[in-house]
Amino acid sequence: MPSPTEITVPQLMRLVGTPDAPTLIDLRTDEDFAADPRLIPGAFRHRFAEVATLVPALRQRRAVVYCQKGRKISQGAAALLRIEGVACEVLEGGQIAWRDASAPMVAATALSAPDAEGRSLWVTRHRPKIDRIACPWLVRRFVDPRARFLFVPPEDVALVAERFGAVPFDIEGAGLTHAGERCSFDAVLDAFGLQSAPLERVATIVRGADTNRHDLAPEAAGLLALSLGLSRMYRDDLAQLEAGMTLYDALYRWARDATEEGHDWPAAAVRPS
Template sequence: MPSITPAQLARRIGLPDAPCLIDVRTAADVAADPRSLPGSLRRDFAEVADWAGECVGRAAVVFCQRGLKLSEGTAAWLRHAGAAAETLEGGFEAWRDGGGMLLRPDHLPPRDALGRTHWVTRARPKVDRIACPWLIRRFVDPGAVFLFVAPAETLAVAERFGATPFDVDDTFWSHRGERCTFDVMLEEFGLRSPALDRLALIVRAADTARPELAPEAAGLLAASLGLSRMYRDDLAQLEAGMGLYDAFHRWARDATAETHNWPAGKPA
């Protein structure tokens, strides 16, 4: 049957073409360990016929506690609906026991009727206010909604529209000491990996005017300031910035040892 190993899935999580992750564990299993795979969506396996249409035309990976009947049945339904659905071998237990990254839901904002979290921050983002949405969309909630508003109205908009403020003074999701909001999100969500830790150092250096922390920070800051002047619309800037952070993350994960020089080596 179509399946994927935890090691194979770990290489795809966080990438722009990552599959949709569907958590169909029972309520009892979730209560025993409420953590889940990064970016996964909780769905009721018994109602798969009602929500299967969400995955049509998409790649999906389904997991239950041990990767058995609930995963198999749900994935079969999704394939029937037109999704390229696989099961996670060994399910949640295999992922957890293998040291896979797990998202802590303690401070995850409530979701709307469509399953999305809502966030609000100040308009005209530069570094942290693009880095945090990238992290949320890639590792927390792929469908998250981001509102960019006038700085003076941020908290009022948060209250009236039920959105969670971030990178705003005197709120939970903000700078703490020398750490920027991106650092705080990694800590509170429990998202740790060598690549994310390396990226966090670059973001912190660029966002807090400490380029000596990471030589790549100057490049991130220059690209971020350039994007802020290229796009008048903050959401358009966010979409462009997603690709920028995808590239930095992929470099941090796979290419830090690679160098480039000229002239290129000539064949013998």
């Protein structure tokens, strides 16, 4: 049984990919990280000896730290954060326990070089509809919660990517874009090794809506309708992205937890007692 200051792998797995996910901090030594250079989805690396520098950013957030085994480095760092008022837990068993549970992990080599504040930068065409909202959702929920997204005219995407060091996506010629019948969402899933049953369900729906293949999933037509509606509600692409985050949060929770549930009318009659 975990201590009151620990969180188990199954408990954390239920939070990863949702708006309630804690801030995840990988405190492994360089040697341990080199032995397995993968991160828990949404985590970022930080030197355990400098953990106190994170206090200002973490005071209003829930945090989970982990090292290789969840022992001395994690326990000491979490204790230091707690005395500074940070709600911090340790992942029971550390990165090894997460790995051994076959939980999803992100290859650190697939991550772009972050800025001075540790954030990745991405760029795509303006006026997003489906893929250009779905991909940012996937990145923010499973790769980099602080990722920033630039929406620019199509002819400027490549130049902006070069000048500002941003990752281009969902545009011809980019590494993360359509390939055959697969769309950019599929490419991002593959690039970061994020395959899981719920995300594959979401990917099929996104692919069906984005490529007009509604035969792939009955939900694809609904996603298209909602996406086009959002694009007409918002002139500001960033405001549309924030609204779209909620849409994809709901779609992911359905794909993970509610695919077997239906709804009908009238409700079952209440039997007399």
